[in-house]
Amino acid sequence: MKLTKLLERVEYECINGSVDVEVADLVNDSRKAKEGSLFFCIKGAVSDGHKYAADVIAKGAKVLVVQNEVEAPRDVTVIKVADSRYAMAMISAAYFDYPAEKMKVIGITGTKGKTTTTYMIRSILESAGHKVGLIGTIEAIIGEEHIPAANTTPESYTVQSYFDRMVKAGCDCVVMEVSSQGLMLHRTAGIPFEIGIFTNIEPDHIGPAEHASFEDYIHCKGLLFQQCKLGIVNMDDKHLEQVLKGHTCRIETFGFSEKADLRAENTKLVSRPGYLGIDYTAEAKDFHLDVEIDIPGKFSVYNSLTAIAVCRHFGVSKEDILKALAQAKVKGRIEMIKVSDDFTLMIDYAHNAMSLESLLTTLKEYHPKRLVCLFGCGGNRARSRRFEMGEVSGRLADLTIITSDNPRFEKPLDIIADIRTGIEKTDGKYIEIPDRKEAIAWAIHHGQKGDVIVLAGKGHEDYQEIEGKKYPMDERVLIREILAEDAAKGK
Structure with missing residues (x-):
């Protein structure tokens, strides 16, 4: 596509080369640049795309969209804009014909x-x-x-x-x-x-x-x-x-x-x-x-x-x-899973103190015999979230089951200890079961008539992230496995 067509809704200055060139594709990841690419130099929170100008030119990129100055040979077109992210949105719309x-x-x-x-x-x-x-x-x-x-x-x-x-x-x-x-x-x-x-x-x-x-x-x-x-x-x-x-x-x-x-x-x-x-x-x-x-x-x-x-x-x-x-059902958003005629079990994505408080406060309005909350917290995220979520669950739930979420590069027991610190600021009862499947099985096996049990934090996610790798783990699958194992044992 002609560069002039891509720029028709963008305010720009051509500071090098010509706008009368063909563009093969649009990229903002330098690793994907190839012959004839237009590369957006985006200033991000982690890296600055302007630093990769020489790399993408070496790979054959013919157009750079920049908001800071870069060095480029005469046969590479450099388009200066006020904001390269905004330009990327407008140029992308033109590329796909709006x-x-x-x-x-x-x-x-x-x-x-x-x-x-x-x-x-x-x-x-x-x-x-x-x-x-x-x-x-x-x-x-x-x-x-x-x-x-x-x-x-x-x-x-x-x-x-x-x-x-x-x-x-x-x-x-x-x-x-x-x-x-x-x-x-x-x-x-x-x-x-x-x-x-x-x-x-x-x-x-x-x-x-x-x-x-x-x-x-x-x-x-x-x-x-x-x-x-x-x-x-x-x-x-x-x-x-x-x-x-x-x-x-x-x-x-x-x-x-x-x-x-x-x-x-x-x-x-x-x-x-x-x-x-x-x-x-x-x-x-x-x-x-x-x-x-x-x-x-x-x-x-x-x-x-x-x-x-x-x-x-x-x-x-x-x-x-x-x-x-x-x-209209939404996976992992107060998703009720039928496991018993005696109690209600649900999965929800609540993974911070605000969303957990909103969820538990809502469920308490239904006056369950017990409100049971099972959750963990993600590793390599703000520790304060763990204390806050522990305090919320300890205050609002009748029983908290502390377990693992996505520990990432932290030790699950360290995360659980932080959650415990929050709960212990309240009078809330709790138990600790680090293995999430074991924790869910315990919740199901100890469910009482009139209970509402909520598995919080994972929601729609179908994995558990441990030391940089995502392992398959879908709570719906875990529940089915638990029920099948119970049936095989004659429970």
Whole structure:
């Protein structure tokens, strides 16, 4: 493709060579550069792509997109831009002939609820006859293909390549999670969002390699509403006004507030052995729908209410909405696994203090006989998370089973000791079983009538990372193995 075509929506200065050249492919990893490549020199948190200019030129790269000066021979084109990440997003869109403009793109941002809401929206729209692509924390879905995710919002080139494949697969819509990092790093630049959604915001992702402050986190979330036609937002969130500062889109609201355009009323908890859910009435002007969700908690109302708000703009029937909500399951997000008629067992991705507190507080509202929480913490991550999660579980759960998660390059017993330190700040009861399968088996074998048992931290993950290697470990598989072993023993 001609470089002039790729640069048609980019402000740039050609400081070396000519723009009248052909580009074979786009790369931002120097190891992938080859003859005719365009290489983006990206300044990252860990490395600076400008340092690899000579390497990619030696491999045959003919175009460099830079924001700092580099040395290059006369036959290599150097394009100077203000921000090479932003340029990468715009050039990638042009390279794939702007696929986002051929679909309706729905973007979801917020601290919690993004993943579940994306699956709910996809389920509802597909039940109404749309073909819907998905990009999110767990995976990207293109037709029948499921691609495991490395980031909530991938790099811009990957996003555009997914869009291109979605268009070719016949998708007319795509729903995607839009992280604050994705917005800050221009991974979604140039995407004409049909609808932007704000679920909620709490302090998170604040640190040296992420956001400098909560205010910066809020600002980055709010960028989505300067890039969409319609914003559908949670009216109950106390930071909503800050999130919407500078917005350029139309706004609709949802929530429990009487002032919300779409609101939840008459909320009731639903509980029976092996099942926790919630039902409510969704009300708006000229709209009334009685809804039951088989996912517990107030946040399930928010997630489903958001999905309903979006799908009303696609003319989806009430029947299709209800049918799809009943079928919308998200792997590892309060995923109930039937193992007994006496107690409820579930898997959830809660892997920090905030998400664990939200989960356990929600489950306590169902007044279980005992709330049992099994979890571990990842190695080579902030130690403070271990103390905090231990303290949360000790305070809210009737029994904590401390086990291993992804120890990485640390010793599991050292991580467990840190979690214990947090629990011992409370009066909570706990036991330690380092082997995760043994811990899950203990929880199942000691489950009592009326218990709610939650396996926290792994969620959708199907591996355990130990000393740089990922070993297969899916909690659903472990549970099946435990039940099969029990059956063979005649238990």
